[in-house]
Amino acid sequence: MSFSPLIRQLIDALRILPGVGQKTAQRMALQLLERDRSGGLRLAQALSKAMEGVGYCRQCRTLTEDDLCPQCADPRRDDSLLCVVQSPVDVFAVEQTGFRGRYFVLKGHLSPLDGLGPEAIGIPELLARVADGAFTEVILATNPTVEGEATAHYIAQMLIPKGLTISRIAHGVPLGGELDLVDGGTLAHALAGRKTIRL
Amino acid sequence: MSFSPLIRQLIDALRILPGVGQKTAQRMALQLLERDRSGGLRLAQALSKAMEGVGYCRQCRTLTEDDLCPQCADPRRDDSLLCVVQSPVDVFAVEQTGFRGRYFVLKGHLSPLDGLGPEAIGIPELLARVADGAFTEVILATNPTVEGEATAHYIAQMLIPKGLTISRIAHGVPLGGELDLVDGGTLAHALAGRKTIRL
Numbered sequence: 001m002s003f004s005p006l007i008r009q010l011i012d013a014l015r016i017l018p019g020v021g022q023k024t025a026q027r028m029a030l031q032l033l034e035r036d037r038s039g040g041l042r043l044a045q046a047l048s049k050a051m052e053g054v055g056y057c058r059q060c061r062t063l064t065e066d067d068l069c070p071q072c073a074d075p076r077r078d079d080s081l082l083c084v085v086q087s088p089v090d091v092f093a094v095e096q097t098g099f100r101g102r103y104f105v106l107k108g109h110l111s112p113l114d115g116l117g118p119e120a121i122g123i124p125e126l127l128a129r130v131a132d133g134a135f136t137e138v139i140l141a142t143n144p145t146v147e148g149e150a151t152a153h154y155i156a157q158m159l160i161p162k163g164l165t166i167s168r169i170a171h172g173v174p175l176g177g178e179l180d181l182v183d184g185g186t187l188a189h190a191l192a193g194r195k196t197i198r199l
Numbered sequence: 200m201s202f203s204p205l206i207r208q209l210i211d212a213l214r215i216l217p218g219v220g221q222k223t224a225q226r227m228a229l230q231l232l233e234r235d236r237s238g239g240l241r242l243a244q245a246l247s248k249a250m251e252g253v254g255y256c257r258q259c260r261t262l263t264e265d266d267l268c269p270q271c272a273d274p275r276r277d278d279s280l281l282c283v284v285q286s287p288v289d290v291f292a293v294e295q296t297g298f299r300g301r302y303f304v305l306k307g308h309l310s311p312l313d314g315l316g317p318e319a320i321g322i323p324e325l326l327a328r329v330a331d332g333a334f335t336e337v338i339l340a341t342n343p344t345v346e347g348e349a350t351a352h353y354i355a356q357m358l359i360p361k362g363l364t365i366s367r368i369a370h371g372v373p374l375g376g377e378l379d380l381v382d383g384g385t386l387a388h389a390l391a392g393r394k395t396i397r398l
Binding site for chain 2: 002003004005006007009010012013014016017018019024026027028029030031032033034036037039040041042043044045046047048049050051052053054063064065066069070071087088089091092095
């Protein structure tokens with residue numbers, strides 16, 4: 001019992017942040033109180049504005065406070081490419097690569113055991129988006145996990161009959177690091193997906 | 200440019216937290232938006248209440264929103280012992296040890312080069328507190344750094360003439376770990392401060 005109630009409440013509230021335990025929360029609370037109260041107030045405002053104001057893009061369903069997210073609203077993007085991802089944070093990851101097509105964000109992956117079927121993760125909306133758009137290729141960029149693969153496979157089954165090119169991001173060894181640290185499954189994919197070198 | 204303005208502002212604001220960089224701030228912002236909006240709002244409220252409401256204890260000068268902090272307000276504590284620390288977080292550390300005397304919190308350590316003299320860190324208030332109280336011993340628990348030692352030495356010089364016992368927390372090898380990993384200065388202190396074993 002050595003912190004006053006307001007400080008204790010702040011420490012408890014900070015612990016909802018991912019990766020923040022008791023000790024880190026304490027350090028954060030005391031540092032804000034002692035060194036940066038205006039920064040703390042700014043954070044409080046940014047939090048409440050974002051929690052109350054941010055919704056989902058009407059078209060791609062990523063997080064945004066506008067009707068359309070910056071990616072959907074940008075007229076200079078390639079309208080023939082659609083990249084399907086599992087969550088809004090993946091949009092950011094794919095953007096970093098320089099991809100400049102359109103996006104569609106699922107709500108996670110198919111998980112029948114948890115009751116998450118095609119409707120729950122937004123497959124009907126994806127089919128509607130594909131039907132509306134002028135896409136020639138749909139890139140399936142769900143996570144390289146069992147569930148992500150299953151989700152990609154399911155979507156491919158639905159879209160291939162529509163005459164579109166459906167692609168999956170490549171599996172293989174990541175850049176950097178050493179071959180003996182790569183797991184067997186990844187290495188098997190990398191071997192099976194080998195490419196002929198042409199000089 | 201792939202996050203909307205409100206999300207970008209939230210990510211920027213989260214970066215004022217100690218130890219939080221761009222990537223962690225992104226993960227925190229998206230996790231709150233996707234999974235725990237009510238937690239995010241609770242955090243916003245706790246932050247603004249604490250930043251606006253928390254001040255300093257009238258007696259020991261630790262952080263609290265009340266006139267007296269829980270330690271000063273507790274009538275069951277030992278009024279003969281005063282523990283002097285450098286910052287509010289140290290009160291918590293010393294409390295963990297089971298110490299149940301009184302505290303006085305300095306504002307950091309003496310640092311003449313930064314213009315921080317005895318007045319700036321609150322030595323006059325410490326002397327007044329000692330004069331008011333019924334202390335028989337003052338424990339100097341400033342940090343075991345050059346500046347912390349200098350601050351402890353300065354305070355000892357001021358208080359010893361008043362006929363009080365002035366003590367400094369012991370330096371030595373920490374519990375656990377191995378001797379060859381302890382730095383030379385610490386080991387020298389541990390040797391110099393060795394204690395006779397009595398069975």
